[in-house]
Amino acid sequence: MKNIPLILMGCGGVGRQLLEHIVSCRSLHSTQGLCLRVVGVGDSKSLVVSDDLLNKGLDDSFLLQLCRVKSAGESLSKLCDFGECRAFGHPESEGKILEIASQLGRKTGLVLVDCSASFDTVVVLKQAIDMGCCAVLANKKPLTSSMEDFKKLFMYPxxxxxxxxxxxxxxxxxxxxxxxxxxxPVHQIIGSLSGTLGYVMSEVEDGKPLSQVVKDAKSLGYTEPDPRDDLGGMDVARKALILARILGHQINLDSIKIESLYPKEMGPDIMTVEDFLDRGLSLLDKDIQARVEKAASNGNVLRYVCVIEGSRHLFLSSLHIVCEVGIQELPKNSPLGRLRGSDNVLEIYTRCYSKQPLVIQGAGAGNDTTAAGVLADIVDVQDLFS
Amino acid sequence: MKNIPLILMGCGGVGRQLLEHIVSCRSLHSTQGLCLRVVGVGDSKSLVVSDDLLNKGLDDSFLLQLCRVKSAGESLSKLCDFGECRAFGHPESEGKILEIASQLGRKTGLVLVDCSASFDTVVVLKQAIDMGCCAVLANKKPLTSSMEDFKKLFMYPxxxxxxxxxxxxxxxxxxxxxxxxxxxPVHQIIGSLSGTLGYVMSEVEDGKPLSQVVKDAKSLGYTEPDPRDDLGGMDVARKALILARILGHQINLDSIKIESLYPKEMGPDIMTVEDFLDRGLSLLDKDIQARVEKAASNGNVLRYVCVIEGSRHLFLSSLHIVCEVGIQELPKNSPLGRLRGSDNVLEIYTRCYSKQPLVIQGAGAGNDTTAAGVLADIVDVQDLFS
Structure with missing residues (x-):
């Protein structure tokens, strides 16, 4: 039986779902000769750690109890009442994670799982990787900070x-x-990587006013509490940056051209969310409508996409890199043009997929799906463990 | 630098393309800290092996020369004139591969790459895996023989x-x-996994007679020399069997329901290829046309697909397994219904992808693409090498 110890950082929706998946997959993983041993779980305030790090993990009933405590909005430190664990508060917790990393890193190996949405984890991740640990991230932020951080995180790809x-x-x-x-060689990647903006663009295509569509999306739970967090394109830009960096482009977030669906004068510093929804948004209806109609007259549709061109393998100079995020006119009869609703779609054009792209499509959001991706990653590093 | 020795079995179109990819990726792999060392190449008649197995591989100019010799239809044994290698004829070659496997298997590791189209490799593959070697297959046949063979091949998944x-x-x-x-849990997989049959079904959808479409496909090089090899569905059934077995179904090829597009009385034992193309096929036109029209009247289209239902994870008894291959009526507006031409499309329905499937689409044939998949697999087992 291969024993893979892990520490989870962040136990919001995705982190909790991951813990539940780990518990429910016990017998499946055991048939594969695997045991995932959760030795610690932390959030922004505290960290709980198994008493006997080298031999045991937090047990399953404890992990499920932890999920209930966090769902109820309570503190992790409350958990010391329930099992054999120790709790550490911030900032002590960070040092504790590194202590465990140095203890287990080169000995049994350790996976540091980042399901937070914080910039702060990058320091711990870099050091843990330096100590021989593995890292599995659902958190985009460490990968979209400086190129220097990115390189350190990928020291052992x-x-x-x-x-x-x-x-x-x-x-x-x-x-x-x-x-x-x-x-x-990858020639081009073009993708709709925001379920929210995918929904918005396919609804305005049907002639609905943007203002109405955004309000509908908000009431369906498709948007962030402030829909401008989606409409500004920053989340898509982070994903585009990750893809571009994987292709070998040494660029930063600020060199990506990002089209925002709302102008600066409707920004969060100037307008409240309510104001933006009630008054701001409707000022944008006419312009989007005109663009939709112009696209339709060319047999096209509008999609909010990221476009990345050129891979390192093509030996392009940095001058020829394209990495941008915004509205594009696309053929109605392409995988992206046919997209309806909140699915994500990625078209990848390479030498092997030159005329017709490689297309990957499906639900690109949700705690269950995101946690499943994290779990598959954890299982996939198993060959690095003895 | 991680050194991965490999032996290639089969150097037809895919095998030769693989060797060319390996040579052209030298600098790319070297930046990733990898060196793929081809220590032997064999076909059905002979095997050439590097003189110094433990330290060197066949060098790149030799490998390219080998590709030229094979392309010209000549024998591998001819290569002894060109470099530091030894050649072995059949049946000695099989023993030689196993000798190398036992020598390198547990020492440095060895990847046995099967780009042949033969049933015969399964014996060598099983023994090499038992000796701790890795196997990478483009050849479907070893995976579609008995369940006993399949289990032995997946002894170390x-x-x-x-x-x-x-x-x-x-x-x-x-x-x-x-x-x-x-x-x-995977609820259903439905896929169009034959470029030939994908092309045929989308052309007959447009009202063209089947007989004409098959002749066109043959002249475009989309079919096997005898198009009945495609139209019979056996190739799709092998792929379906592989998917079903991955899902945990312990079934054999003969338990798959296979719909052939031609009747037994037009089989290769009874009709020549010419007879089938000139006389047999046109007898089938009317029936297919009627089915296309009936589907259209339901708003559907016909696709030749594999359907697999239920994964081991759902604890289904073998009575509930569905694994079949044939023509199905599908909604015009689904990923499979929209398919045009020779792309492959797979729709996977799971808990995470329940209403809208996970869709993977793109070119599913061709030497270049097939060899790229083999190469990615070889690179992916690197963590098993020290």
Whole structure:
């Protein structure tokens, strides 16, 4: 039986779902000769750690109890009442994770799983990787900070996995890595990687006013509490940056051209969410409508996409890199043009997929799907453990 | 630098393309800290082996020369004139491969790559795996023989990869394995996995007679020399069997319901290829046309697909397994219904992808693409090498 110890950082929706998946997959993984041993779970405030790090993990009833405590909005430290564990508060917790990493890193190996949405984990991740640990990320932020951080995280490329940073559990990163290492040069990636913006663009295509569509999307739970977090395109830009960096482009977030669906004067510093929804948005209806009609007159539709061109393998100079995020006119009869609703779609054009792209499509969001992608990554690093 | 020795069995179109990819990826793999060392290449008649197995591989100019010799239809044994190698004839060659496997297997590791189209490799593959070697297959046949063979080949599941057995380089197997190990139960897989039959079905949908479409496909090079090899569905059935077995179904080829597009009385034992094309096929036109029209009247189209239902994870008894191959009526507006031409499309329905499936689409044939899938598999087993 291969024993893989892991520490989970972040136990919001995705982290909790991951713990539940780990518990429910016990017998499945055992038939595969695997045992995932959760030795610690942390959030922004505390960390709970198994008493006997080398031999035991937190047991399953404890992990499920932990999920209930967190769902109820309570503190992790409350859990010391329930089992054989120790709790550490911030900032002590960070040092504790590194202590465990140095203890287990080169001995049994350790996977550090980042299901937070924080920039702060990058420091711990870098050091743990330096100590020989593996990292599995659903959190996009460490991968979209400086190029220097990115390089340190990928110091041992096989030790870091991050499928769920782009398209949740969709096999985007795994497929792209396969393409790259088989020497098939990537000419272009074009993708709709926001379920929210996918929904918005297919609804305005039907003639509905943008203002109405965004309000509908918000009431369906498709948007962030402030829909401008989706409409601004920053989340898509982070995903585009991750894809571009995988292709070998040494670029930063600020060199990506990002089209926002709302102007600066409707930004969060100037307008409240209510104001934006009630008054701001409707000022944008006419313009989007005109663009939809112009596209339709060309037999096209509008999609909010990321476009990345050229891989390192093509020996392009940095001048020829394209990495942008925004509205594009696309043929109605292409995989992206046919997209309806909140699915993600990625078209990858390479030497092998030159006229017709490789297409990956499916639900690209949701706690269940995102956690499934994280779990597949954890299982996939098993060969690095003895 | 991680050094991965490999032996290639089969150097037809795919095998030769693989050797060319390996040579052209030297610098790319070297930046990834990898060196693929081809220590032997064999076909059905002979095997050439590097003189210094432990330290050197056949060098790149030799490998390219080998590709030229094979392309010209000459024998591998001719190559002894060109470099530091030894040649072995059949049946000595099989013993030689096993000798190398026992020498390198547990020492440095060895990847046995099967790009043949033969049943005969299964004996060598099983023994090499037993000796700790890895296996990478583009050849479907070893995986579609008896369940006993299949189990032996998967004795160490991480040691065997076979992406290119289904959909060439499309990330079908890799994606399915990710889904399975994340505990996401697969409810249904439905796929068009024959470029030939994909082309045929989308052309007859347009009202063209089947007889004409098959002749066109043959002249476009889309079919086997005898198009009945495609039209009979056996190739799709092998792919379906591989997918079903990955899902945990312990079934054999003879338990798959296979619909042939031609009747027994037009089989190869009874009619020549010319007779079938000139006289037999046109007798089938009317029936297919009627089925196309009936489907259209329901808003559907016909596709030649494999359908597999239920995964081991759902604890279904073998009575509930569905694994069949044939023509199905599908909604015009589904990923499979929209398919045009020779792309492969796979729709996977799981808990995470329940209403809208996970869709993988792209070119599912061709030497270049198939070899790329094989190469990605070889690179992917690197963590098993020290």
């Amino acid at each position: 096989r030790h870091i996995r991050h499928e769920s940073t782009v398209g949740a559990g969709l096999p985007v990163i795994a497929s792209l890595n396969r393409i790259i290492c088989s020497g098939d | 991480r040691h065997i990869r076979h992406e290119s057995t289904v959909g060439a380089g499309l990330p079908v197997i890799a994606s399915l394995n990710r889904i399975i190990c994340s505990g996401d």
